[in-house]
Amino acid sequence: MHAPADSPWSGTGLDPLTGRVLEHLVTVPAADAAEVAAAAEVSTADAERALRHLTDTSLAVRIDGPVPRWAAGPPRTSLGVLLARRRAELARAEGLVERLHAVYETVSGARSAHLVELLEREDEVSARYGQLLKGCEAEVLHLAKPPYVTGFGVDAGKPGVADGVRMRSVYETEGFSDEVSLATAVHGTGRGGELRLAPRLPVKLVVFDRTAALLPVRADRPAAGSLVVHSPALVEALAALFESAWAGAEPVSLSSRTDAPPPACGHGASPPEDTGPTEAPDPRTREILRLMATGMKDDTIARVLKVSRRTVQKHVSDAGTRLGARTRFQIALLAAERGWLGASQGLGEVVVGQ
Structure with missing residues (x-):
């Protein structure tokens, strides 16, 4: 029987009864099984089993006679040997764990490489x-x-x-x-x-x-x-x-929207005319066009920029006239192509997943 985790003997591998028997033996020069049983408050058979365990682990010595008696060995020496043996066992167990983990990582790494x-x-x-x-x-x-x-x-x-x-x-x-x-x-x-x-x-x-x-x-x-x-x-x-x-x-x-564009090209509609190079608008118009391109409505743009709705509509209308565009969608598309919204970006540059 092994000592529970909260037993002071758990680190040695001794069960609580064997530990109590050893604690008694160190207090007397020697004791027989009956004396040990009385001190540990267990049966004589249980006491004898504990004494045999102590003898096998060199923690006690049996003294033969008409009635066998047992004496404890020097605790520091005898328990030190036992603890050294336990440390060696733990070291071997740790080595085994490391070897198993290395194999696990090799196999699992190869298995999971194609997953993530x-x-x-x-x-x-x-x-x-x-x-x-x-x-x-x-x-x-x-x-x-x-x-x-x-x-x-x-x-x-x-x-x-x-x-x-x-x-x-x-x-x-x-x-x-x-x-x-x-x-x-x-x-x-x-x-x-x-x-x-x-x-x-x-x-x-x-x-x-x-x-x-x-x-x-x-x-x-x-x-x-x-x-x-x-x-x-x-x-x-x-x-x-x-x-x-x-x-x-x-x-x-x-x-x-209420100002929905005509059908797209290829479905009966013609693309807006490209009026050629056009001078870039002022910063206010550029900002309004950028916000319009997000899908914001005029009222929202006006609130963001702290201008009137009529001001927003005038800037958009003027930009449409300069671009030769008939709808807000066409205005946004041509403004982007002219570079009015900033540096020209390709579809392949969308990296928002990062």
């Missing part, structure tokens, strides 16, 4: 993102919220996705005001991407063809690294998360 990748450096994230984006054949699903990490862009004019790949993005409205996110989203919409706004998003995320997903390790520190998820079950769950956010988001399109 950890990217710790920004250049790793950038390179892996580019590979996944260029490898897409069907669709890219994209949840975007601040803080953003820049520097993932593909060269201007070289789209990061193949023709025919459907791009759907949901931007968090609160963070949808910097030049990179505005211009990228508007330009992406012009290339056939679909854009929606939501007041709050649960996570930054990019899902590639529903076979891989990219998301940050830390939501508040995108530079801390990212995870590439390949597990089919996890990717499916993340795609479902996107679809839920997409369903609850508001389309950034004039199709849901």
Whole structure:
């Protein structure tokens, strides 16, 4: 019988009864089994079993005679040997644990490498993102919220996705005001991407063809690294998360507004005329156009910029006249192409999943 964890003898491997017997023996020169049984308040048979254990472990010595007696050995020496033996056993057990863990990590690492990748450096994230984006054949699903990490862009004019790949993005409205996110989203919409706004998003995320997903390790520190998820079950769950956010988001399109645009090109409508190079507008107009590109209505823009609604409408109307655009959507698209919303951004530069 082994000592319970709270027994002072648990570290030696002695059970409580054997420990009590030893405690008694060190108080007397020698004792027989009956005396030990009386002192420990146990049966003689139990006392004899404990005494045999002490003898086998060299903690006590049997003195033969008409009635056998037992004497304790020097505790420091005898118990020191026992503890040294226990330490050696623990060391061997620790070595076995380390060997087993090494094998486990080797096998599990190989098994899990295709399920989740950890990217710790920004250049790793950038390179892996580019590979996944260029490898897409069907669709890219994209949840975007601040803080953003820049520097993932593909060269201007070289789209990061193949023709025919459907791009759907949901931007968090609160963070949808910097030049990179505005211009990228508007330009992406012009290339056939679909854009929606939501007041709050649960996570930054990019899902590639529903076979891989990219998301940050830390939501508040995108530079801390990212995870590439390949597990089919996890990717499916993340795609479902996107679809839920997409369903609850508001389309950034004039199709849901009173000033809805005419049918898109290819469905009976002609694109707005390109009037050629046009001088960039003043900073106030640029700011109004940037906010308009997010899907904000005139009243909201007026409140944000602390100007009247009529002022907003005049700036938008003037910009449309200069661009030769007939609708607000066309104004936003042409303004982005002219660089009025900031540096020109390609669809392949959308890296909000980071």
